[in-house]
Amino acid sequence: MIYLIIAIVLGIIMLVAAVIAVYNKDLKTAIIAAGVTSLFASVLYVLLAAPDVALTEASIGSGLTTLIFFYVYNKIRRNNAQE
Amino acid sequence: MEILKIIGAVITLMGSIALFLGALGLVRMPDLYNRIQTGTKASTFGTVLTLLGLIFIFPGWVGKLFILMLFVGISNPVSSHVLARNAYRYGVPLSDKTTVDRLAEDIENKEVEPVNNAL
Amino acid sequence: MNVKNIGISFVILFGFWLLLNGTFTTPIIVTGLIVSLIIPMFFCARCDVFADMRLTPKAFLYTFIYLFVFAFELVKANLDVTRRVISPKLPINPGIVKVKTKLKSKMARMILANSITLTPGTFTLAIEKKYLYIHWIDVQDKDVEAATKEIVQKFEKYLEVIYG
Amino acid sequence: MLRNSLILLVLLGFAAAIFPLLHSYEAKDALTGVAEHYANYGKEEVGAANLVSAVVVTYRGFDTLGEVTILFLASAVIGLFLKASETYTKDTRSVFFKSTEILVTASRLLVPMILLLGVYIFINGHLTPGGGFQGGAVIASAFALLLLSRPQKHFSHKVISVVESISGISFVFIGLLGVLLAGGFLDNHILAMGKFGTLLSAGAIPIIYILIGLKVGSELTGIVRNLKESQKEG
Amino acid sequence: MQLFSIEYISLVVGFLILLIGIWGILTRKNILKMVIGFSLFDTGTHIIIVALGYVKNKTAPILNQPDLQTDTAHKIVDPVPQALVLTAIVIGLGVTALMLVYAMKLHNEKKTLNIQNYKDLKW
Amino acid sequence: MVNTVLTISVVLILLSVLLSLYRFIKGPNTADRVIAFDVMTIASIGLIALISYFANRLIYLDVAVVYGLLSFIGVIVVAKFLEKSL
Structure with missing residues (x-):
């Protein structure tokens, strides 16, 4: 029963974050929202008895992907500022 | 043994209440710095308390739970400090209720490195 | 090569390894010894985080006292924040004050800043040489000396003994 | 308008393709087919407590080899792209600010711990969740933290590529040893099986995972480092 | 009815995230937004599997x-x-990084991220 | 008894995640959103620990350890990006 509540709440949060990631005008917010989606996907994997996948998603999906996104965005921003 | 478990459950409950209050503070406070005050730190305290309660319930899990508490306890104040400092330099405004701002005075007097606009 | 630093790092990392594994068989201990010796040798050879830690019995005693003082402050301050968050009028009086610290060691300064940050009500906004700029949710004293006495000194007197 | 309706059509096509999956979904009560075989005989055949590791490393070893190759290619192409753009105008003005003192100290304290955590994750890949890929990602995060806290620091490209090449070659070499000494490519019976559930068990899986961990860690570190270096110019 | 079980809820959520991701890829004009849509698509597929x-x-x-x-x-x-x-997750990271670096190169050449300004391959 | 109390804790943690989601949606600027993100990750650590209690498996805690570590790096990346010193 408690699993069901957790799954429903996590699903709502992930859907909201995904919509923000697609629709928000601000690119920084969109990147962070994509990070939130994978963060809660990782909790959902723990719930679905897949700790291996959860570990991978937590370390790669939310950690390194966000880092790479921000590096690239920073580079693009700096190129724009030089114009 | 049963009594230990009940103590642990109560500590966990207190931790989750602290987490909830932290999130409530996050919603209610007027500006970023006050949100950091209540939000991240009350929730750090709440998580540490939750993990402490689990130690009472499962004494065999003490190793990993202790490491988790240590990690949360070291890394979270650092991250909120870095975020607050960089947000200040980025120019996030303070709320109207602020009474005194010594940092702005010192930046004005050139005692502290000013906000850098090198870009 | 800072032998003291590598030694303390080795002890901490080995303890960390044992806590992570949770069992004490021979292969685990041997692997842990090797790994926790290699990592400080390569990544901590020139850093000095533990270099000015004191290893006297008094320092150990003060570490425990410090932990207790810190836990007490943590609980007390959290109750205070709870009161502020719940009350409908939001009684806050925020401001940024400047305090002074005597500590020189980097590690001690980090622990001091983290302790100030973790006790709700105050957090470290910036740290510049011997001054810390602190965001205080309920400003009581705008003066440097008085604020130092209020915020810093309860932690500083223990840290001064543990680190130089 | 036409464009939007076309997009909607594509989405509806996708929905129609996946809807039968949702509609006809039935909950299982037990494993069937190949999964049942893995569950029942994995313990004797491979000897790894973590069945996911057994599937990744031994039963489906070729998939892992292909994946490592793809990651290597991605990392190499990124290196190529960013290297080619280094001929752009170099800027001597430092755009990096010093990090706050607390972050530097904390990173000095935390980086060895994170590295140890990464090593723990890939050495215990056959017993607890985790393995080479996750451990490598954690190690790359540790180096990323180092680069974040000290932006001026320069990382040697040579060490990264040497570690990567050595671990990659050893990985293929162990796979070939499996062909010579045991049943096939990447067979883990080239070493003694050991007692089930201890650190020294499951034959060659710990060694393979150490190699994969070092390789993935150095590749991801290489990607992060290349991106970081590309920030320095212009 | 098995409608309210965690695996069914996860299936539906993964499915919806996948659709949102495709929608993002197809409708957004900014290349980085499209890469974000791709990464959402990835996450959704993984949840379904x-x-x-x-x-x-x-x-x-x-x-x-x-x-x-x-x-x-x-x-x-x-x-x-x-x-x-x-x-799949690890490969997803490699592919995402590759796409991002490619977007960076494109921006270096054309000084814009808007997909509608790339007219080279339009007929 | 213990189960009931811990169920209430899970519900409270979920509520706090929802509250920080509200701040995430509303937050006037990026730094507020990062704070909401931080609170979400910290709450998720507690959530994973409680799930591992309900499933009675110690190994799930490994996920929480990695989680705690990586949220730290994410926050620092965004902070340094805001300060334009990445």
Whole structure:
């Protein structure tokens, strides 16, 4: 029963974050929202008895992907500022 | 043994209440710095308390739970400090209720490195 | 090569390894010894985080006292924040004050800043040489000396003994 | 308008393709087919407590080899792209600010711990969740933290590529040893099986995972480092 | 009815995230936004595959406790989808990084991220 | 008894995640959103620990350890990006 509540709440949060990631005008917010989606996907994997996948998603999906996104965005921003 | 478990459950409950209050503070406070005050730190305290309660319930899990508490306890104040400092330099405004701002005075007097606009 | 630093790092990392594994068989201990010796040798050879830690019995005693003082402050301050968050009028009086610290060691300064940050009500906004700029949710004293006495000194007197 | 309706059509096509999956979904009560075989005989055949590791490393070893190759290619192409753009105008003005003192100290304290955590994750890949890929990602995060806290620091490209090449070659070499000494490519019976559930068990899986961990860690570190270096110019 | 079980909810959520991701790829004009849509698409697919391997009231396929070592097939969830997703996530990172660096190169050449300004391949 | 109390804790943690989601949606600027993100990750650590209590598996805690570590790096990346010193 408690699993069901957790799954429903996590699903709502992930859907909201995904919509923000697609629709928000601000690119920084969109990147962070994509990070939130994978963060809660990782909790959902723990719930679905897949700790291996959860570990991978937590370390790669939310950690390194966000880092790479921000590096690239920073580079693009700096190129724009030089114009 | 049963009594230990009940103590642990109560500590966990207190931790989750602290987490909830932290999130409530996050919603209610007027500006970023006050949100950091209540939000991240009350929730750090709440998580540490939750993990402490689990130690009472499962004494065999003490190793990993202790490491988790240590990690949360070291890394979270650092991250909120870095975020607050960089947000200040980025120019996030303070709320109207602020009474005194010594940092702005010192930046004005050139005692502290000013906000850098090198870009 | 800072032998003291590598030694303390080795002890901490080995303890960390044992806590992570949770069992004490021979292969685990041997692997842990090797790994926790290699990592400080390569990544901590020139850093000095533990270099000015004191290893006297008094320092150990003060570490425990410090932990207790810190836990007490943590609980007390959290109750205070709870009161502020719940009350409908939001009684806050925020401001940024400047305090002074005597500590020189980097590690001690980090622990001091983290302790100030973790006790709700105050957090470290910036740290510049011997001054810390602190965001205080309920400003009581705008003066440097008085604020130092209020915020810093309860932690500083223990840290001064543990680190130089 | 036409464009939007076309997009909607594509989405509806996708929905129609996946809807039968949702509609006809039935909950299982037990494993069937190949999964049942893995569950029942994995313990004797491979000897790894973590069945996911057994599937990744031994039963489906070729998939892992292909994946490592793809990651290597991605990392190499990124290196190529960013290297080619280094001929752009170099800027001597430092755009990096010093990090706050607390972050530097904390990173000095935390980086060895994170590295140890990464090593723990890939050495215990056959017993607890985790393995080479996750451990490598954690190690790359540790180096990323180092680069974040000290932006001026320069990382040697040579060490990264040497570690990567050595671990990659050893990985293929162990796979070939499996062909010579045991049943096939990447067979883990080239070493003694050991007692089930201890650190020294499951034959060659710990060694393979150490190699994969070092390789993935150095590749991801290489990607992060290349991106970081590309920030320095212009 | 099995509608309210965690695997069914996860299936629906993964499916919706996948659709949102495709919608983002197809409608957004900014290249980085399209890459974000791709990464959402990835996440959704992974959730669907893992949810298909779940078996009700069973535990993770890691046999470190003695009670799991007998009659294993009736006590654990399916390990194969998990192994597939494990490799897929790492490849996803490599592909995303490649796409991002390519977007960076494109921006270096054309000084814009808007997809509508790239007219080279339009006919 | 213990189960009931811990169920209430889970519900409270979920509520706090929802509250920080509200701040995430509303937050006037990026730094507020990062704070909401931080609170979400910290709450998720507690959530994973409680899930591992309900599933009675120690190994799930490994996920929480990695989680705690990586949220730290994410926050620092965004902070340094805001300060334009990445």
